Amino acid sequence: EAQVTQNPRYLITVTGKKLTVTCSQNMNHEYMSWYRQDPGLGLRQIYYSMNVEVTDKGDVPEGYKVSRKEKRNFPLILESPSPNQTSLYFCASSVTAATVLTFGAGSRLTVL
């Protein structure tokens, strides 16, 4: 089944404890991206990747890192999480940029 898989789906952590949210797609998509969703603010793009080894900042990249070493994987790294990073995170991919995004199921992160 064609899908975007993110893990973990739920995570409660503490301030400063490094964590990684994994994202993997099995559709050979070139474009991958991360979003955070907060009430009243919609979806805000954190980082995006046009292809392997190519990553760019979205609108809210502060406090996050990404890498794209393989086409299928696009992990989101929070090196020192803070409470303001408590949010619902979505990974998404598409065949190329400016085409239909397929979203993962979301990862709800709470930073205490």
Next chain:
Amino acid sequence: GENVEQHPSTLSVQEGDSAVIKCTYSDSASNYFPWYKQELGKRPQLIIDIRSNVGEKKDQRIAVTLNKTAKHFSLHITETQPEDSAVYFCAAFNAGGTSYGKLTFGQGTILTVHP
């Protein structure tokens, strides 16, 4: 950078009525405008999209219009049904310069269709 404003933030209609959601964007380099629907507790899913070389696109009860000069685009849902109740997001894809590839979403519209 790109700024996408979406209105209204909430919209309540009776079943069978039409619903219209409007978005404006700021960067003339944007050339792809998708609309996503997100049901409660679910992931966003595309319902319709339009490219800058097209003024209108229809898919059954859903239509999108684009005015490049005014930098605004709208989602039209006719004959609304209770299952149309969801949060709707517009977005603008930047195809120019250093922001190529960036996708900016609006703040979302909570649509409620009353039976």
